[in-house]
Amino acid sequence: MNINLTLIGQSITFALFVWFCYAFIWPPLINALAARKKQIADGLAAAERGEHEQELAKKKAAEQLKEAKGQAADIIAQAQKRANEIVDEAKDDARTEAERIKLGANAEIEQEVNRAREHLRKEVVVLAISGAEKVLKREVDTKAHAATLEELAAQL
Amino acid sequence: MSGEAQTAGEYIKHHLQNLTYGKFPQGHEHAGQWGFAHNAQEAKEMGFMAIHVDTMFWSILLGVLFLYLFRKVAKTATTGVPGGMQNFVEMIVEFVDSSVKGAFSGRNAMVAPMALTIFIWVFLINAMDLVPVDWLPQVASLIGHHVFGMDPHHVYFKVVPSTDPNATFGMALAVFALTIFYSFKIKGPIGFASELTLHPFSSNNKILQLVFIPINFLLEFVALLAKPLSLSLRLYGNMFAGEMIFILIALMYGGGLALGIFGGVLQMGWAIFHVLIITLQAYIFMVLTIVYMDLAYQTGEEH
Numbered sequence: 001m002n003i004n005l006t007l008i009g010q011s012i013t014f015a016l017f018v019w020f021c022y023a024f025i026w027p028p029l030i031n032a033l034a035a036r037k038k039q040i041a042d043g044l045a046a047a048e049r050g051e052h053e054q055e056l057a058k059k060k061a062a063e064q065l066k067e068a069k070g071q072a073a074d075i076i077a078q079a080q081k082r083a084n085e086i087v088d089e090a091k092d093d094a095r096t097e098a099e100r101i102k103l104g105a106n107a108e109i110e111q112e113v114n115r116a117r118e119h120l121r122k123e124v125v126v127l128a129i130s131g132a133e134k135v136l137k138r139e140v141d142t143k144a145h146a147a148t149l150e151e152l153a154a155q156l
Numbered sequence: 157m158s159g160e161a162q163t164a165g166e167y168i169k170h171h172l173q174n175l176t177y178g179k180f181p182q183g184h185e186h187a188g189q190w191g192f193a194h195n196a197q198e199a200k201e202m203g204f205m206a207i208h209v210d211t212m213f214w215s216i217l218l219g220v221l222f223l224y225l226f227r228k229v230a231k232t233a234t235t236g237v238p239g240g241m242q243n244f245v246e247m248i249v250e251f252v253d254s255s256v257k258g259a260f261s262g263r264n265a266m267v268a269p270m271a272l273t274i275f276i277w278v279f280l281i282n283a284m285d286l287v288p289v290d291w292l293p294q295v296a297s298l299i300g301h302h303v304f305g306m307d308p309h310h311v312y313f314k315v316v317p318s319t320d321p322n323a324t325f326g327m328a329l330a331v332f333a334l335t336i337f338y339s340f341k342i343k344g345p346i347g348f349a350s351e352l353t354l355h356p357f358s359s360n361n362k363i364l365q366l367v368f369i370p371i372n373f374l375l376e377f378v379a380l381l382a383k384p385l386s387l388s389l390r391l392y393g394n395m396f397a398g399e400m401i402f403i404l405i406a407l408m409y410g411g412g413l414a415l416g417i418f419g420g421v422l423q424m425g426w427a428i429f430h431v432l433i434i435t436l437q438a439y440i441f442m443v444l445t446i447v448y449m450d451l452a453y454q455t456g457e458e459h
Contacts, residue, residue: 002200002203002206003321003322003325004176004202004203004204004205004206004207004208004322005178005206006174006326007322007326009212010212010215010317010322010326013215013216014277017273018266018269018330020227021226022265022266024227025226026230026268028230028231029226031233033246036235036236039235
C-alpha cells in the first residue's frame, strides 16, 4: 500500500463522476419521480372524488326511485278510485234504465189489463143482457137500459 | 495460482501488489524514466510519482458503467409506468433521496447526487471482490505477456480498487474538501474557527478561555481529521480483509482435491456473506458522507 498519484487521480475521478451525476443523472430522475408522485396523488384524489360522486348519485337514484314509487302508488290509487266511480256510475245508470224499462213494462201490462177488462166488461154486459132476456123472456131494450148497463159494466 | 514455482507467501504478495506505473528513482538502471514497476520493492521506491494503473482502470470503468446505465435511464425516464431498468434505478434514487432527506438538513442540490454516486460506485467497486481472485489477474498477465511482452510474474493486478487505500482516501479527501469548503461558506471563517477553538471547553473567564483555546483546537482538529481517515480506512480495511480471505481460500485449490472442494464451499459461503459487507460498506460510506456534509451545514449548535 503505497500512497501515490493514484490518490489525486481518484479524487479527480470522483469529483468528475459526482459532477456528471449532479448535472445529467439526478435531475431528470428525481423530476420524473416527483411528476409520477403528483400523477398518482391526482389520480387518487380523482378516484376519491369519483367515489364520492357515485355515492351521491346512488343516493339521488334511491330518492328518485322512492319518489317514482310514491307517484306510481298515487296513480294506482287514483285509477282505482276512478274505476270504482265508473262502476258505480254504470250501476246507477243500469238501475235507472232498469227502472225505466220496468215502468214501461208495467204501463203496458196495465194497458193490456185495462183492455182485457174492457173487453171482458163488454162480454159480461152482453152475457148479462142475454141472461136477463132469458130470465125475463122478453127482449130487453138495450137502448132503454143502456145507462143502467153502462153503470153496471163500470162497476166490474 | 499464477506461475509455476510460487510459494504461498509469494502468491499472496503478488495478489496484494498494484500494477504501478511510475518514475524510476535515483540509482535504478532506468533512473528518471517512467515505466511499470517489476516488483513491490521498485513500486515502493517510486514514491509518490507513480500511479496504480489497475486501480484507476477498474474504478473509472465501473464509474463510467454506472454513469452510462443511469444516464440511459435518466434520458428516457417517463412519468408513466416504468420499465424494469427504470424501476430499479428509481428504487435506488428514491432510497438515496430518502436517506439524504433524513440526515441532511441543509439546502444543497449537490449532496444527493454525490450520495448516489458514492453508493453505486463504491458498491460496484466492492462487488469486484466477488469475482474469483485469480480470473482477472490471470487474464491481465496473459495480456501483459502476449501483447506487451512483459514477464507474466511482473504483471501485478489488483482488481478491487477499494482494497487500495489510494482509492478510498481519494474519495474521502474529496468529501473532506467539500465539508471544509461548506463549513467556510456557511459558517464563515470566524464561525468555523470558533467551532474549532471554543468547544468543548469554554469559560466566562477570559484568561481561562485563552488557556482552553489550544486544548480545544487540538481536540477538535483531531476530530476533524479523524472524519476522512475513518471514512476511508473503514472501507479499505473491510475490503482488504475480505479480499485477503478470498486469497487465502484460493490457496486451498493448490492443496489437492479434498481441500480444493472444501475451499470451493468456503469461497461460496464467504462470497454470500460478502454480498452483505459490500452493500453495507457502500451504504455506510454514503451515509457518513451525508452526515459530514450535514455537520458542515450546522451553525450555532450547542454541545
